[in-house]
Amino acid sequence: MASEESAGRLNFIEQIIAEHEASGRFGGRVQTRFPPEPNGYLHIGHAKSICLNFGLAAKYGGKCNLRFDDTNPTKEEDEYVRAIEEDVRWLGFDWGEAALFASDYFGQLYEWALKLIQDGKAFVCDLSFDEMREHRGTLTEPGRESPYRDRSVEENLDLFARMKAGEFPDGSRTLRAKIDMAAANLNLRDPVMYRILHATHHRTGDAWCIYPMYDFTHGQSDSIEGITHSICTLEFENHRPLYDWYLDALEIYHPQQIEFARLNLTYTVMSKRRLLQLVAEGLVSGWDDPRMPTICGLRRRGYTPAAIRNFCDLIGVAKFNSTIDVVQLENSVREDLNRHAPRVMGVLRPLRVVIENYPEGESEELEAVNNPEDESAGTRPVPFSRVLYIEETDFMEDAPKKFFRLAPGREVRLRYAYFVTCTDVVKDADGRITEIRCTYDPATRGGNAPDGRKVKGTIHWVSAEHAVQAEVRLYDHLFAVPDPNEVAEGQDWTDHLNPQSIEVLSGAMVEPSLASAEPGARFQLERTGYFCVDSVDSRPDRLVLNRTVSLKDTWAKVQKQQLQKK
RNA sequence: UGGGGAAUAGUGUAACGGCAGCACGAGUGACUCUGGAUCACUUAGUCUAGGUUCAAAUCCUAGUUCCCCAGCCA
Numbered sequence: 001m002a003s004e005e006s007a008g009r010l011n012f013i014e015q016i017i018a019e020h021e022a023s024g025r026f027g028g029r030v031q032t033r034f035p036p037e038p039n040g041y042l043h044i045g046h047a048k049s050i051c052l053n054f055g056l057a058a059k060y061g062g063k064c065n066l067r068f069d070d071t072n073p074t075k076e077e078d079e080y081v082r083a084i085e086e087d088v089r090w091l092g093f094d095w096g097e098a099a100l101f102a103s104d105y106f107g108q109l110y111e112w113a114l115k116l117i118q119d120g121k122a123f124v125c126d127l128s129f130d131e132m133r134e135h136r137g138t139l140t141e142p143g144r145e146s147p148y149r150d151r152s153v154e155e156n157l158d159l160f161a162r163m164k165a166g167e168f169p170d171g172s173r174t175l176r177a178k179i180d181m182a183a184a185n186l187n188l189r190d191p192v193m194y195r196i197l198h199a200t201h202h203r204t205g206d207a208w209c210i211y212p213m214y215d216f217t218h219g220q221s222d223s224i225e226g227i228t229h230s231i232c233t234l235e236f237e238n239h240r241p242l243y244d245w246y247l248d249a250l251e252i253y254h255p256q257q258i259e260f261a262r263l264n265l266t267y268t269v270m271s272k273r274r275l276l277q278l279v280a281e282g283l284v285s286g287w288d289d290p291r292m293p294t295i296c297g298l299r300r301r302g303y304t305p306a307a308i309r310n311f312c313d314l315i316g317v318a319k320f321n322s323t324i325d326v327v328q329l330e331n332s333v334r335e336d337l338n339r340h341a342p343r344v345m346g347v348l349r350p351l352r353v354v355i356e357n358y359p360e361g362e363s364e365e366l367e368a369v370n371n372p373e374d375e376s377a378g379t380r381p382v383p384f385s386r387v388l389y390i391e392e393t394d395f396m397e398d399a400p401k402k403f404f405r406l407a408p409g410r411e412v413r414l415r416y417a418y419f420v421t422c423t424d425v426v427k428d429a430d431g432r433i434t435e436i437r438c439t440y441d442p443a444t445r446g447g448n449a450p451d452g453r454k455v456k457g458t459i460h461w462v463s464a465e466h467a468v469q470a471e472v473r474l475y476d477h478l479f480a481v482p483d484p485n486e487v488a489e490g491q492d493w494t495d496h497l498n499p500q501s502i503e504v505l506s507g508a509m510v511e512p513s514l515a516s517a518e519p520g521a522r523f524q525l526e527r528t529g530y531f532c533v534d535s536v537d538s539r540p541d542r543l544v545l546n547r548t549v550s551l552k553d554t555w556a557k558v559q560k561q562q563l564q565k566k
Numbered sequence: 567u568g569g570g571g572a573a574u575a576g577u578g579u580a581a582c583g584g585c586a587g588c589a590c591g592a593g594u595g596a597c598u599c600u601g602g603a604u605c606a607c608u609u610a611g612u613c614u615a616g617g618u619u620c621a622a623a624u625c626c627u628a629g630u631u632c633c634c635c636a637g638c639c640a
Contacts, residue, residue: 327577
């Protein structure tokens with residue numbers, strides 16, 4: 001399936017698939033699955049796995065199942081199932097008819113447990129939680145066999161049936177595989193197959209009070225579904241021998257488990273536990289807080305599915321435990337939005353400008369390009385009048401030579417409009433600048449001078465009387481340090497939260513075309529960044545914009561360099 | 567101190583005994599009605615020490631560092 005030229009670019013999983021194709025192990029078939037546990041929201045790390053699994057299926061002409069690994073009723077909820085489905089779909093993937101659930105296999109799993117008991121490979125153990133831990137041994141010392149290990153098949157069958165019937169309280173007994181208490185791999189020291197849990201399951205309700213463990217479920221689920229390549233993260237590498245053991249003992253179809261390194265991002269925490277804590281403690285506004293690395297957070301932030309897919313593609317797949325620089329993610333949205341987002345003008349921190357020689361009470365419409373990267377996007381009219389707003393940072397009273405924007409006596413271009421020259425600066429009693437006075441050159445209408453003279457700077461603007469006020473939310477990294485997981489003695493990871501991760505600007509002014517923007521609409525505020533209309537808080541009469549990511553800012557870089565020189 | 571994994575420019579990722587390449591970053595320049603975008607150039611790497619070989623990132627030996635495992639979580 002892989003083309004000749006990309007043959008050298010295969011990642012290690014594709015290489016394994018190629019070997020299987022050569023050996024004929026799976027008859028040329030490739031089938032994968034994405035197996036989330038419905039106990040939390042999906043995040044960008046899951047996106048890596050989703051893109052990998054669905055991507056492989058698409059590349060090799062196979063299919064990828066969405067299967068919920070719902071074997072623990074105490075943690076799993078329907079809300080998460082719906083959210084996960086929505087997120088996977090939004091990312092652009094399709095799992096066919098319906099999502100699958102490990103809980104659909106509870107009946108079959110029970111039958112298989114019976115078979116292992118009958119084969120003398122499983123037993124009911126009465127050890128308490130603490131006793132079992134004591135028997136397990138340590139990393140360096142072997143464990144001791146359970147005193148219940150040699151029960152007869154009949155007794156095991158009877159006890160297991162009564163466990164299922166609900167005769168015993170939670171934690172009183174388990175069904176365990178009989179493997180090897182001296183195994184160096186702790187997972188092989190007679191692992192628990194079933195535990196007693198009198199809990200209501202989100203799908204099977206109260207039909208069961210015994211639930212299979214992950215290890216006794218996952219491989220068999222893969223087997224039932226005819227999965228060929230069961231791709232999971234590195235921490236399951238130690239579980240592979242057990243995955244294989246169950247499949248072999250059961251003598252059923254045997255998929256190949258392959259482990260890869262999960263995604264880590266700088267300035268981000270990715271563990272479900274920590275993300276849950278951020279939400280539960282109100283450290284963020286919710287799972288979909290635009291600063292969260294969750295799929296719904298990124299969506300609300302303005303990220304596109306294509307940007308996320310492209311990012312996942314770019315970072316590659318390997319077994320090395322790496323941390324990707326978050327700028328890589330940011331770069332992926334910029335790249336996508338640059339090509340597709342319509343341009344619009346808006347000032348975040350308005351500074352009033354009066355064009356002294358422009359007639360009072362008059363206005364006109366200028367033509368602005370919607371997207372210089374896409375001619376088919378066309379143009380739109382933008383109103384111009386005597387009083388405008390420009391960006392506060394686009395004016396400097398005492399400007400260095402490298403500052404190409406407005407300053408007393410300097411001429412700049414107002415984008416798509418006219419050349420203007422600053423003639424005066426108006427200040428209040430405290431010496432704060434309240435207004436800039438300018439003159440404009442009527443001959444430069446549209447932005448070009450007939451005499452051919454050039455200006456170094458072009459700045460954006462909005463007409464004061466036509467402008468729409470908006471609340472703009474500027475986001476920065478949720479954490480102030482590259483690795484929030486690294487905490488010093490006596491510190492907590494939440495101490496690394498970035499107090500400047502959100503800045504709300506309530507008085508932004510944007511061009512009137514934005515008045516009708518739909519929730520979720522994405523666009524570029526020229527020279528500033530990419531923004532989207534907040535899907536939760538924005539109202540027709542109260543526009544709320546989220547900054548997805550800023551534009552690259554060469555001027556900021558120049559300033560930084562000059563600061564460093566000093 | 568047992569077992570299982572992993573180490574290639576700043577960050578990621580290729581090269582499968584035969585020219586260490588690519589992306590992002592960083593730097594320089596060109597261009598530009600976004601200090602955006604684009605284009606060109608530059609920078610910078612095989613964990614260490616031995617060995618095998620005409621030839622080693624790749625094979626061998628010894629070491630170093632990092633990650634995972636002692637849930638009736640997944």
